[in-house]
Amino acid sequence: MGKTFAEKALGRAAGHEVRAGEIVTVEPDFCMSHDNAAPIARTFKKIGVKNVWKPERIVFILDHAVPAPSDDHAINHKEIREFSAEQGIANFFDVTSKGGVCHQVMCEEGFALPGLIMIGSDSHTCTYGAYGAFSTGIGRSEMAAAWATGQIWFKVPESLKVTVTGSFRPGVSAKDLILTLIGDIKADGADYMSVEFHGPAIEAMSIAERMTLCNMGIEMGAKNAVCPPDAKVLEAIRDKAKTDRWEALWADDDAVYAKELTYDAGDIVPCVAKPHTVDNYAAIDEAKGTPIHQAFLGSCTNARIEDLRAAAAILKGKQVAVRTIVIPASWKVYRQCLAEGLIETFLDAGCVITNPGCGPCMGNHEGILAPGETCISTANRNFKGRMGNKESFIYLASPLTVAASALKGEIADPREVL
Amino acid sequence: MGKTMIHKIIERSAGREVKVGDRVWCKIDLSTARDFGGANCVLQFQEVTDKKGKVWDPNKIAFTFDLQAPAHSEKVAVNQKIIRDFAREQGIEKVFDVNWGIGQHVLLEHGLVKPGDVILGTDSHMNLLGAVGAFATGVGNTDIVASWFEGTNWFRVPETMKITVTGRFARGVCMRDLLTKIVGDLGADGMFFKAVEFGGETIEAASLADRITLCSMVTEMSGKVGLIMPNGEVLDWLVERAGEEVRDRIKALAPDSDAVYSDDLHFDVDKLEPMASCPDAPDNVKTVREVAGNHVDQVHIGSCSNGRFEDIEAAYKVLEAGGFKVSPKVRTIITPATREVMRKCAAAGYIEKFLDAGIVFTNPTCSLCTAEHYGALPAGDVGVSTTNRNFIGKVGKGSHTYLMSPMSAMATAVRGVITDPRDILG
């Protein structure tokens, strides 16, 4: 009987064969924290251990509110600076032009690698599955404990196999696929599970698109989400892998799955997730015409160069009709936008282009909504109050749909402007 | 008896002869409010008019969003919406939303400021518009609301202080340093309630950016407004933006040769050195040399005082001389004043070089001028900034700030400690 990806990755880390349902304790390859490293450090100090188990395995990336927008945030950042200096944590991305949204930086900088066990004190840590890593989000206490002990327990998850064939039609992208999938299986459709993406449509995708898919694994309750570590991944990590502990692992053909689903990419249409849940799917035909007050192109889900190129192609030479906030996922992406003239395109179209970071995604920074306002966003959550105000409304969509909507001032079908 | 610029402006606006000390009612050419103060104005106007009031002239009202753009707190988001909704309802079209930049600069770039105009705004640095000969002044929300009824407000006709500047700046020294010196010499209340006319060869040769810098800091000496006669390239720029009418306006604005001034000061910049306002007051002035080597955690370049393209370019030149690298010991943040400035920085290839050097480049906004935007400081940190105030705790309780020129700020970023830019420029 074959094994799933999760069984292989956790078995490799545990040093013995494992099957779904078993509880294993493993040593994480990398532990990622963002601005919440400060409260975690305080909890860590309460444990009473002097030093973190392996400083080289800990990564801090400031992204939730950078540069600090209040003295409270500034104090939080300062605590992280002091803690990383004291503990010798060299992988610290401070307020400079070297960082960005934590998950993007983890991938760009070669931390996300096939077969590694990666934990992060952020629920979207599952993004690194695009590189074939077993990666998952955990809470603050658990991260503090991991720093102290170098260990974390997992119940080996059952797996959901999603096979995608065919190819996207123009105006459709990975975001539409993942919103469709979550709409179908709902917010708890993959609770506790490992989601594996298989099939020719996945293989045809860029790593950026795979990151969009894996990023939203958590939105269906998954423990992790993963794509095959194929030649594209191996090429992407060449010369930048931060460790050689990695190994390209993938599920056996005869692995046993709790559930299997198949999609034809050609059947997917542009869509949105309506307020206030990610699984509140609506095809674009149903949603278009909804007036909006703000468009947001950003977040760890959809702000890579591929996403911004797609949006810029729609915005070029035109004027946005609503305030449009563009936040590249990282400074590398920002730099690439400059080189390709996209920053100019966005500025000329009337957008705000801020420094990379999480922006308004979780109600902390640039672009908070007022009561009664509606935003169309490329981010991953549209929960009530998510962007800072409980009486506002968030629609999730692809970069193409967000750009098309920004031009019209209402939710629009990107196929009509392409 | 001859008249100064401010007298001529007030007389034009009041429609009668005035003398120093008179309280007069003036016609307002433009009444503006920001995302800070703007919502207070709207709510107050609605309250006193029982929500039925109409503003006197929607074309003479403007809103700018710059204090926290885009909003990162719920309250500011709400305040911005209050303004947007009010503007729509009242037919006010001049709403410069979060994508434009610092208010006064955006108004200037849009040709909405003419020499001789009387302009109100909820920004104490509104008076930097004196750089093009406008009498603009910062006021509270009540003053703005009052102006919305009939387009008028009261002013006391101020005395005028004359400041003549001669000489040429040495390498590494600029208008900001002169200004810092003036603040140090005159003190925080050195221009108490007065208007100031800046003139002399140095001013006449100065760029618009430098004139803005100079006028912006009049606030820090408790002056009413600093005024400069537009000439040369500045005049051409202004005509291009605000129309030919500008030329007639300045003819009527020129001070009489026998105008009476309360003070007549002279500064020569030939031997001026880079200057710094040290913690925790703008008038606590020393030369940069005197504080060189001091510890710094963050450097910030931007604000309505020093966020124009020329300011950023001056900083760029220092970065270039320093090998396009800033010290990893400091966090360096650059904030352009407006979208137009940012666009120019992108086209010039500066942003790429800043990023390569490790510098954070933000969208146009007031940024670090409050503790509620990019670059707030934690207790114990020391900042260097090109903003205009270093009051204790202003950008974070228990933090301290040095105010300097963009060149000195960048030199500091390059070396990681307070540095005289001449040490890098050679």
Place this chain on the structure above:
Amino acid sequence: MEKTILRGRAWVFGDDVDTDLIYHNKYLAETDPKKMPQYSFEYYPGKEHFAKEVKPGDFVVAGTNFGCGSSREHAVYCLKYAGVPVVLAENYSRIYYRNAINNGYPVLFIQGISQAIKDGKIEDGDELEVDLAKGEVKNVTKGTVFHGDAVADLEKDIMAAGGLIEYLKSRAEQ
């Protein structure tokens, strides 16, 4: 002004008290004047307890250039709605002065008070008696007297009307 002789405790501040010290920029988004007193002087070193302990009737005493800095009217509201009946300073920054007048909020120009503060001749907690009509301030605790000017000219009329908006209204009615 109904009551022209006021009695209360002094809270003493220095010269150049800027608007960030009176009402910090952190709270600029507040639009309800009645909620502003809770932040008064929060950033003034050594006076962080002002907002909690100030009692209606207490006086704010300061040196020169009180209220320099921002145009924020919050810096007037936060004292007015805390029940501070009048500010007693050597002089005021331009915008603060306007904002006070426009709100019908009394400010007195007290000669020599800046130096008196430096010399310890007026201190926190001193009992003061202020005659608004005469512009006289008696330090009951220390037995000293200061003289000041109340506002004149147009400002007096605006004050008498209760503030700029009220003044404009009454002018419109005439």
Place this chain on the structure above:
Amino acid sequence: MKITGKVWKYGDDVNTDVIFPGKYTYTIKERSEMAKVALEDLDPEFTQKAKAGDIIVAGKNWGCGSSREQAVSCLKERGIGAIIAKSFARIYYRNCFNEGLPIIVSPDAVEAIEAGDEVTVDFDSGKVITARGEFPFPPYPDFVKGLIEDGGLIPHVKKSLGLK
């Protein structure tokens, strides 16, 4: 161990943003302050009135969304005795044990219980006891029992490392 309390009842997919709004993640540091804003975007009445010992009963996927542990801390600090749900989101589930906040998975109990009921959770016998009937729930895995007994992950780690 037995817990008895009054029930606050909620639906499916209640996410971490309504349990503890994201805008507070860096402005609220004290647990006591976290408790004050618990569930404010979902149920202001809870925020005002919930008392120590009260029990939350909810549908499927309680706590989906962010990894923010404050969404557990705020309820634990508020004194919530237990959460009974049809299912819990993964990270929330872990965070509860890590914080030592007892949770029970019992779809049947959730169906039966109404808001305002008084409910007893008997951990020893593994039953939810209500006026509408008794509902057994499976015991925690041994591993998790250890966490709860030690009062959460941090005390558990201290104990296992031999630290005081």
